[in-house]
Amino acid sequence: MSSPVSDVDRASFLRGLAALGVTALAGRASAASPLKTAARAPVASGSGAYDFWFTRLRYDSGDWDLDQKMPSNIITSLIDYTNLRVDPKEHVLPLADPRMLTAPFCYLTGHKLVEFNAAERRNFERYVRSGGFVFVDDCNHDIDGLFAKSFEKQMSSIFGSRALKPLPKTHPIFRRFFKFAGPPPTGLELNGWGDDLVHDYIKGIDINGRLGVLYSNKDYGCEWDYDWHNKRFLAEDNTKFGVNIVMYALTS
Numbered sequence: 001m002s003s004p005v006s007d008v009d010r011a012s013f014l015r016g017l018a019a020l021g022v023t024a025l026a027g028r029a030s031a032a033s034p035l036k037t038a039a040r041a042p043v044a045s046g047s048g049a050y051d052f053w054f055t056r057l058r059y060d061s062g063d064w065d066l067d068q069k070m071p072s073n074i075i076t077s078l079i080d081y082t083n084l085r086v087d088p089k090e091h092v093l094p095l096a097d098p099r100m101l102t103a104p105f106c107y108l109t110g111h112k113l114v115e116f117n118a119a120e121r122r123n124f125e126r127y128v129r130s131g132g133f134v135f136v137d138d139c140n141h142d143i144d145g146l147f148a149k150s151f152e153k154q155m156s157s158i159f160g161s162r163a164l165k166p167l168p169k170t171h172p173i174f175r176r177f178f179k180f181a182g183p184p185p186t187g188l189e190l191n192g193w194g195d196d197l198v199h200d201y202i203k204g205i206d207i208n209g210r211l212g213v214l215y216s217n218k219d220y221g222c223e224w225d226y227d228w229h230n231k232r233f234l235a236e237d238n239t240k241f242g243v244n245i246v247m248y249a250l251t252s
Contacts, residue, residue, distance in 0.1 A: 052078060052250060053087035055103035057095045057134070059120055062110040062147070065092075066139050067221035071107070073231065074224065074242040081177070081243055084250075095120040101127050105249045109221045111139040114151040125158050128205070128212040133249035141186070141194035141219035148217060155213065159205050164215060166201040173211065176248040178240045183216070186223040186238075194219070210252050214245060 054071045058064045071090040078086045093100045096119035100106060106127070116124060128134060138147045155164050167173065169182035183202045190196060194217075205213035224239050231237060 049085065050087040051084040052104055052246060053089075053091055055091045055093055055100060055106045057100060057106050057108045058092055059095045059108070059110075059114065060117055061115040061150075062112040064108065064110055066109050066111065067137075067225040069226055070221050070224045073226065073239045074246065076231070077237065077239045077243050078246060081240075082247070095123055098123065101130075101132070103127075103132070105246055106132065106134045107137070107221075108134055109137045109139050111145065111147045113146055114154055116154055121154070121158060124154075128159075129207055131210075132212065133252075134213050135245055135249075136213060136215045137219065137221040138215075138217045139219055139221055141189055141199070141217050141222075143195055143197075143199070143217050145194065151215070155205060155215070159213075163205045164203050164213070165206070167204050167211075167214075169201075171204075171211075172252070173214070173244055173248045176244045176251070178244055180241060180244070183218060184238070184241050186218050186220060188219045188222050211248065 054075055056064070056071065075086055075088060075090070078084055079088075091103070093103070095108075096117065100123060124134070136151065138145065138151070140147050142148060152164060167183075174180040174182060182200065185198055188194075189198045199217045202218065203215040204211045205215075220242070224242060231239070
């Protein structure tokens with residue numbers, strides 16, 4: 001098990017963010033009411049000022065660029081349901097790039113091997129331990145598949161063998177914006193691709209009382225991967241849990 005980032009390292013990390021004009025991870029704020037509430041003061045992203053921008057992490061070992069229409073649906077839902085100032089464009093950054101340390105939220109997916117190189121491992125650990133949030137979704141929706149086994153091995157080597165745990169259905173993430181009785185099921189879990197099981201839990205890694213990594217075998221990425229214009233045909237907007245994930249990341 002690796003040791004936590006020291007106070008010296010943390011101070012150095014926050015100074016690095018300040019040098020980039022970013023204070024996002026230094027000052028997480030809890031919203032009195034998550035409904036129609038901006039999580040914190042806006043920060044600069046590109047040419048505009050936004051409360052949130054969607055950051056996808058690119059890593060060298062696997063197929064990181066799946067579910068390409070999923071981010072636009074999450075972005076649209078955040079605009080529809082909240083008062084957050086949301087960057088309308090997805091940002092893609094290498095996990096090894098220090099710029100990912102400034103993101104308010106990161107997304108990582110794939111269905112092949114996950115094997116971080118030294119820079120990727122260093123940034124992933126520093127980001128999570130310093131208050132960042134990573135949503136990781138297994139596109140295989142398979143607890144015994146290559147992505148699941150290799151990603152869980154990476155988490156074990158970075159945070160310890162017992163760090164990744166199933167979330168109780170009472171976890172705040174299921175009530176942060178919309179209310180859920182637990183992780184919503186996906187229509188992909190019983191389609192013969194993956195382990196052909198409905199997973200009744202998702203997992204997470206808790207850092208100092210706050211969820212830093214949310215890990216799903218339910219394939220939410222593929223479930224939410226459709227042209228955003230088609231959302232109007234759904235009886236129930238299936239991206240609402242994505243809003244919960246983002247709001248938890250911003251307000252916890």
